Amino acid sequence: MAWGNIIGLYALIALVPFIILYFIKPKPKEMTFPSLMFLFKQKGSIYRSSFLRNFLKDLLFLLQLIVLVLLAVSVAEPMIKVDQTVVTRNTVLVLDLSASMNTNGVFDDLIKNAKGALSSVNSIIFAENTPLIALEEGTKGEALDILDSLKPKATTTNLGDAIALAGEMITEGRVVIISDFIVTEGPDPIVAKNLLESKGLIVDLINVGKNADNLAITDVRVTKPKTTVYFKNYYDETKDVHIKIGTLEKTLRIKPNSIETIAIATPSGLTKIEITDKDQMMVDNVAYISTPENVKIRTLLVTNSDSKFLESALTASPQIELTVANPPIVPEPDHDVVIFSDFDHSVLLPGTFRTVENYVRKGHAVIFAPQENMPQTDLIPVKIKGLKEEDAIITTKIENRLTKDIGFGSVNKYFETEPETNSVVIAAAGESPIIAMKDLG
Incomplete structure (x- = not known):
């Protein structure tokens, strides 16, 4: 027996003055009565003054006493803890297979507890950095086959996401999480557990962790x-x-x-x-x-511009080995990257873009800076409609290692473009791609 509110038991103290008042004897009062009245009393009657008999005699007092005791006990919130095993038809096992489970027989304990938690319908989730569903609504035999084949992996532990995934797999039943609870990434598993319990699911946490010399x-x-x-x-x-x-x-x-x-x-x-x-x-x-190895990126800049801004920016990078070509003289590309900027495509030799396209298909890259009178070639990932003079905010459409933590700001004029088939838009001004790419294979 346990008490939810032990202070409620102090209410029983109220019974003490109640009982004392009951047994206080009134002050004797002198009365005159005939001495012969004792002769008319029923034979066998006695004066009942025992403590217990007074209780039995006064029914109203007993009722009041019982009510006061029940009120005091109810305020104390009595409870009884009962150890029992919850049996459900659907069980989802969330198993930690990280490297930390491969110590001091911890993994053997995990398998033992997992087998003991199986029911008639079972699902199994591995709590890896990205949770993996190993079994969905399988039989007990199928679950045992998977458990017998398991080994710890050199992976991190993401219990929070794995528990959340378990909650999406069943609407009623039991979720059993078996781990050493050394969490390396993901949401707090306790928060995820509380969320599942709020949906009415039974959630058990089994800690099989042990101290290891490591x-x-x-x-x-x-x-x-x-x-x-x-x-x-x-x-x-x-x-x-x-x-x-x-x-x-x-x-x-x-x-x-x-x-x-x-x-x-x-x-x-x-x-x-x-x-x-x-x-x-x-x-x-x-x-x-x-x-990356300390190898410079061999870059070819094709331009007819007298401006040195782009050339200076490329030269300033210690990772770039720059070659500048002025059309019509363009060397055979054997560089890692070819950049076309402010160039006159009308003076290029026939077949230049076909040569560059073959070069790109071998795994190299080509970059076109937008300009008026762009050449017609499949190398360009957009169609340029013309120069548009209006203010626009450039928004990032895809976040990757090139665009992460970079704000492109705004422009007051830009080339209005339309993406070609199979092109990927990286950044845009409204609906017009500003940075786009495509893979030629």
């Missing part, structure tokens, strides 16, 4: 000038951690349950980061970073 690479943050690597010591004692980053070898002393970092100049190419010490979970002792 050294781990927990994060790698790569920027152009430097790379920062985070190392964590999960031991209960200070550890000297032996680290190897490419050809660099270093020993890092890390306190119990603490994180230390190493910052290095970002290397080019593929670099291996490794903790050479052995522990209970070796999968998080290795990481890789990959950055």
Whole structure:
């Protein structure tokens, strides 16, 4: 027995003065009566003054006492906790298969609990960085076959999205989440659990996590000038951690349950980061970073303009090796990128654009800056209708690594265009594409 509001029991104190008042004897009063009246009393009658008999005699007092006790107990909100197993027809298992589950028999506990939670109709979701549905409304036998084939993966854990996905798969039933609840990304799983319970679903959280002696690479943050690597010591004692980053070898002393970092100049190419010490979970002792090699982009600028703005901008980049060609003399393109800007296409040699098109189909790129009297070629992803002189705000249509965190602002004139078939519009002024692209294969 438990009490929801223990303060309510104090209401029972009100019974004390009630009972005391009941048993207070009135002050004796002198009365005159005939002495012979005792002779007429019914034989066997006695004076009943016992405590218990007074209670039995006064029915009104008993009723009042019972009402007061019931009122006091109801204010205290009594409750009884009963251990029971909820059996439902539909069960969705949300399983954490991340690398952290591969320690101290944790994964075996996950499989054991998962098998114990199966019902007649089962669905299984893997809580990876992108939740994966492994089984939808399958039989118990199908679920057992999947569970018997599972192994931990070198992946992150996104329990929040996996739980939300489980809530979309059933309208009634039970959702069982089995994990060590070391969440690396995604929404808060407790918030997701509460949302499912608000829909009337039964949600069980089973924590199979155990403390493990482990050294781990927990994060790698790569920027152009430097790379920062985070190392964590999960031991209960200070550890000297032996680290190897490419050809660099270093020993890092890390306190119990603490994180230390190493910052290095970002290397080019593929670099291996490794903790050479052995522990209970070796999968998080290795990481890789990959950055572009220090190779310049060979660029050909085709132009007849005397303006040096674009040429100066391209030359200023240390990653670009620039060649400038003035039509009609245009070299055979063997560059990574060809840019046409402010050029006179009428003086180009016949077959120039066909040569460039073949060059693009081999995996290279060509860029056209818009201008009046654009040439007729399949290389251009839009049709140019003419120059439009009016104010317009340029909006981003697709966010990618080129347009992310970039605002194009507004213009007071622009070329009105129309996208060609299979073209992708990156940015536009109203309905008119400003930046567009297409793949020639």
